[in-house]
Amino acid sequence: MAAEKWKLTLIKILEQLDDQQYEKTLHLLKKIPKREKEDKSRAQMAQTIIEHYGEEKSVLEVDRIMKEIPRMDSAVQKLLRPFVEKIKAGDLKSPQLDEVQPSSSWRKPIAELQNGVDLSQKIVVGKVVEKFVLRSCEANTKEKFCLAIADDSGCIEVMVYGEKAFHFFKKGHFYNFRNVIVEENMIFTTKSKTSRAGKLDVPKKLELKARMLINGQDSAVSIDEIKRLDEKKRVSVEGTVTEIGKIESVVIKKNQTEKNIQKFKLEDSTDSIDLTLWGKKNIQHLKGVSVGDTVKVTNVMTNHYHGTVSLNSTDSTRIFKLKCATLQIVQLEIIGIKKARKLQTELEAVRDEVAETFSVKSAVLAEALGIQQGTDFEDRLLEKIPYSVKAEIKGDKILKLSAMQNEERVQMRM
Structure with a gap:
């Protein structure tokens, strides 16, 4: 589409600008409110410019601003000139500009x-x-x-x-x-x-x-404060996920029915706390969340049991991922295999003298350890461990693995 062609060209023009030129361009786009210039990629900004000025006027406005910045070099002008010349020649029916009406109309x-x-x-x-x-x-x-x-x-x-x-x-x-x-x-x-x-x-x-x-309207309460609240108080909490348990089935005593639950642990700057998600609907909210992610959990209920305070989900519980776990390159010593499947393997490894559970693609693990996958894959893994590796991890997920050289292993033990 012609309109799409101008949008793609405008994106390329904006990407040609250095940070100072781009900031000046935003300042000179007076028709666009300040709040609509914030937190946008240059591609999104191109769409905003077209919406506010229309296709034809946005071409002329960008031309004016490029002269003022100035960016009259060929890198920008060879992109911009064909559109400007079409307008100045009065060719408003050109296929480059008017196949669709500006969305702002x-x-x-x-x-x-x-x-x-x-x-x-x-x-x-x-x-x-x-x-x-x-x-x-x-x-x-x-x-x-x-x-x-x-x-x-x-x-x-x-x-x-x-x-x-x-x-x-x-x-x-x-x-x-x-x-x-x-x-x-x-x-x-x-x-x-x-x-x-x-x-x-x-x-x-x-x-x-x-x-x-x-x-997520409710402001989060610190974990330290939550542990001082009475039972059955509804709160929202923010923190870093430090553990995620497996989905389990429990029997509800009241009506002797089975229900799936999943537990995970949150930590903030004040303390840590266990949370239990009840039922498939609530468990689904944890999908896509990894150890190391920062999340906000809304509408959970305090629970007191033998002096320990935890949190239970409600029908209104939601989980929002605020920040993904950071990517780290670490040294691990693989010491145990929990489950070795065709696609994914769960293993135990020591990092900084602390044992942790990680998951990794089985093909990545096999290549790093120099073994073949097959029906006896788990046995072959057990023959290799303990085994020292360099790993790229994100939370509890291993993304890349490589065997450590002998001299690196010596340094690791020192």
């Missing part, structure tokens, strides 16, 4: 929404990042629920009225929102209109922020 970015903004002629396009449970209104008999939506500029909570709408909106899908009311949040009434929309490039940061709108 009909779309209102979420970052521009303010209390009382008139959306009668504008459409908000957003991805449903989170959908909160349907519940009865306190003031009347209608039904209402919440959505957290995000686009490429920002995110907002949407209050939706009507049971029919509840079944229409699906998590992960994109929608057009028309005739909505904007107060502190966006309100979708029975008079509002919607339809399925095409995909937008929504930054991961904004998706996380959107999820936090509904589920």
